[in-house]
Amino acid sequence: MRHKVIYIEGIPVRLLPRKRRSIRLSWDRRERLIHCFYPRSLSSSILKEFLEKRKRRVRELYSQSFVPVESALLLYRGKEYRILLNIDGNGQDFIRDDFSKTIKTPLLNDEVLFFQRWRDYLKREAPLYFEDKIRTCEKKTGLKTSIWRFRAMRSRWGSASAQGGVTLNTLLVMAPGYVVDYVILHELAHLKIPDHSPRFWNEVEHFMPDYRIRKAWLRDNGNRLLSLY
Numbered sequence: 001m002r003h004k005v006i007y008i009e010g011i012p013v014r015l016l017p018r019k020r021r022s023i024r025l026s027w028d029r030r031e032r033l034i035h036c037f038y039p040r041s042l043s044s045s046i047l048k049e050f051l052e053k054r055k056r057r058v059r060e061l062y063s064q065s066f067v068p069v070e071s072a073l074l075l076y077r078g079k080e081y082r083i084l085l086n087i088d089g090n091g092q093d094f095i096r097d098d099f100s101k102t103i104k105t106p107l108l109n110d111e112v113l114f115f116q117r118w119r120d121y122l123k124r125e126a127p128l129y130f131e132d133k134i135r136t137c138e139k140k141t142g143l144k145t146s147i148w149r150f151r152a153m154r155s156r157w158g159s160a161s162a163q164g165g166v167t168l169n170t171l172l173v174m175a176p177g178y179v180v181d182y183v184i185l186h187e188l189a190h191l192k193i194p195d196h197s198p199r200f201w202n203e204v205e206h207f208m209p210d211y212r213i214r215k216a217w218l219r220d221n222g223n224r225l226l227s228l229y
């Protein structure tokens, strides 16, 4: 019997009622999702509440167990790539083949190194991916900031400081272009309106009437990016 799968912040958790007294969470390599063993007597509302409270743990389990095996998929500029072992390695950590949608890497057998190098790679790619978008958005809105910074962040896509600097999360290199455009606009709009008041959202909507669709992508897929932090 296949048991129910629920999603905690986009992470799949399979609910497995057992004859036991406590709740246990573990990563299942084969299914590539989290297993939650819990006492049969527990009501689903209490179980849900428990999982909501343990969001951090769920996220931790998910990111730790993201092992790049041969069948692993990674997002790059919004497209899914299959990761392959590159045995002949020509000195490059990652070789992208956009045509066959693969990324070849000699790092597959070293999990820790793999993600560290992947984050470095995204950081190097960030200016190439972001810069045109930034110029276009600045031109469109007339909003400009003193300095743009790019770095990996654990829980936010961007930030705008009172001094006028804007920081973008380099993990966004994994997201589609239309989503990055939204984050850039969002942060630029904060230079004018620092809060998330209706006035702020009107400003965003004025320049990007379909911003909700773009924002929804981050809600639905964001964890695949942030879990690599």
Ligand SMILES: [Zn+2]
Pocket: 186, 190, 196
């Ligand atoms: Zn904001």
